[in-house]
Amino acid sequence: MPFIPLFIKPMIHRVLLSLGLFLCIYMNTAAQQPIPIPTPAQLQWQQAELAALVCWDLHVFDGEFYVQPKARITPVEDYNAFNPEKYDMDQWIRSLKDAGFKIAIFTVSHETGFFFHQSNATPYSMKAVKWQDGQGDILRDFKVACEKYDILPAVYIGTRWNAFYGVYDFKVQGDNEFARNRQQHYNQMIEEIVEEIFTNYGDWAMVWFDGGAHGPEQGGPDVLSIFEQHQPNSIFYHNLQRADIRWGGSETGTVPYPSWGTFPYPAIGAGESARKEIGANNFQLLKTGDPNGAYYMPAMSDAPLRGSGGHDWFWEPNRAHIIYPLENLVDMYYQSVGHNSTLILGVTPNPDGLMPDPDVKRLKEFGDEINRRFSNPLARISGTGNTVSLVLDSAQRIDQIVLQEDIAYGERVREFILEAEIDGKWTVVYTGSSIGHKHIVKIDPVRTGKIRFVSQSSIGEPQLKALSVYKIDPLR
């Protein structure tokens, strides 16, 4: 084993982290080619596979259809429209748990400027509303419920837009000294808010700055330092210096294949601040990643659950009909989780304060179907090296194969084939490239008693965490 033994890895991580080295690598002693590896937080993130982005903002309560460009420049008329009378956070998180989500991300703020936590840094937050006599704290309720249901909690913080304070694309409106003073005030306010969120609620599995977080070099707040100080073991997404995960380049809940977990730049930027190479060809680089990228930064595949014939991240009246059909969600799963990416489904509680019944039902159907398909492989094996073989008890008909690298050692496989022994002869049933955390392969059904993975190109020795075979009846 040329690799650093597992038991000293945590120590190395700590040393690397303490040195501020977020580019963690193993040196392949043979080729001396560095292999980017995930931090423990990234590892946890990848292993979770399914995340729910719980979207809420004041405009959910205004009874009007949300038009994002208009909402970004129009303050909410009455913040006391926020009055979820049947509010039941437990129901939200239970519905996510029941659907198999491992991570939940809550939008403590989005674009109205309102923050759903108890804040002493911004008055435009829970203290302001009549609801629960201004004592409410949705973020705390969310954290508590996540802990109860063993869901990893994460937080989404919108600072780029603030229709209340007059912030557009990070910039306080106006060009005079007043605007510059208010920008400074806004930046400080954001830093204080972020510190509240990072210190008053315990650990977050992931922190998502919507549209990136402009740092001081762009005239913005320094949220990265606050993150590093208070959430050193979390995932930071993202600013111009750092992104621990990357947007998958679309809001379709999918990434193409291959989608490598590595990326050539330490950050992806956003909007005008994105590199040309990243934005080019409809964000192709975000979608595919780069097998030779020096940074471990897997893609996320995000989509709103209410995205079939619409694209509602936020609850709107009478829109249950655009909830994705089950088959679309399952397909999404194959093209996200099955492509080495995290599926992030946007869900949105209604103005009553409940996850709507049709959404809960569909989520449950989705979770049940994924569970039905993948919880019981016909057989499974793990192994190290260029060939890993799986021998079944008896010849069986198989139609899907799940491959997983142990990405604690980095993504190593570059090219591989899957072979099945059919009629005593090894037959190629699939030719692939990336595996990463997970690759789900649909093959033409074959009857076989032996399946093997053969690496044809890798950086370092392949570490296969799982080779699992399934017989799935998609029609059931």
Next chain:
Amino acid sequence: MPFIPLFIKPMIHRVLLSLGLFLCIYMNTAAQQPIPIPTPAQLQWQQAELAALVCWDLHVFDGEFYVQPKARITPVEDYNAFNPEKYDMDQWIRSLKDAGFKIAIFTVSHETGFFFHQSNATPYSMKAVKWQDGQGDILRDFKVACEKYDILPAVYIGTRWNAFYGVYDFKVQGDNEFARNRQQHYNQMIEEIVEEIFTNYGDWAMVWFDGGAHGPEQGGPDVLSIFEQHQPNSIFYHNLQRADIRWGGSETGTVPYPSWGTFPYPAIGAGESARKEIGANNFQLLKTGDPNGAYYMPAMSDAPLRGSGGHDWFWEPNRAHIIYPLENLVDMYYQSVGHNSTLILGVTPNPDGLMPDPDVKRLKEFGDEINRRFSNPLARISGTGNTVSLVLDSAQRIDQIVLQEDIAYGERVREFILEAEIDGKWTVVYTGSSIGHKHIVKIDPVRTGKIRFVSQSSIGEPQLKALSVYKIDPLR
């Protein structure tokens, strides 16, 4: 008596008010020249004579010296700096009562944008702060204490500047659609705030919109309609349509003599919106008024108590030395109350939440001195007609005379003399013009047993409420 009998006046006022006619007049049947008369609220205001403007805002708590132009364009860094640990509203109002003030005006907001009341319209208000767990309501405490001490409560509402929201001289900063939307939002927010202040706290003796209130015709909120609906018996100060009182043209606590209670325009405007005729010659018209003005609109004489070698409306550290000396305050009284104007002294509680001891002491000295001088006239008489004579029990030395018209009938006297019978001969001791609510006359001391007022020119028959004579030893 050509005048409308007193007992039907209230009815007429109600009729006029209900017709929206704020220009109240009596017709002088002889000359057919209209005589503007005060509303009951204006009458009450004039009779009160002494008002305290209680100034507070967040920057009182920042420990830094207040520089108004800078503060107007710089949001307060930490609104939780507001933490008056020894807060005692009772002490504030008691100190005003003890000093003889009849009206107290509280700055529910000034220029930071923060409102000192429990609001559901702006989050930047008492709910936001940690102090009293966000349950505090300085405005309510103020109202309650005023009632306890039989002080007329009034409220000062700053909407022209809002360093937090980004409002400069009524205008939300920026020139794009976002700014226009935020202007609309701000206007609506102000209307809602004003409605809260006008409906949740009972009646106000006077309502002061700082720097005027831009109405809808200037792209501002329509606060006048809300005032008319909810505070119809109060004093409105002011917007481009209406001003029930007028600024006295300086912040020296004085107006010149004469300062007529009438004005040729229904409003005075502010800043750029002021008429040229009003702003001309250092606001001369505001100072003097116009005896032929069709609108009853007496002048106020405002000055900060901490105005001697400085001009601090708001508390600053280590500035007790600029509290006006007693003799200045007494002189101010003569040149304000004694000139038919209301003296408005600015007082400001300290960051502990107390009216500072040196200020309280000086206010008390001031009240005591005014009381000493004027509470016990040697003699007093009232009367109607061109000549009103006062016969003393015996010849005495007098040095000051106080004249008062019954301004319920309007200001009528235009020119007059005061004569004393000296050695059996009427001798002119003073020649004056305006009297109005009160004119205090210092004369060269004379020894006399008879004093008379002789009107030389008036609009309608003079209605003298008081002719009082005093022997005052200013050196005591």
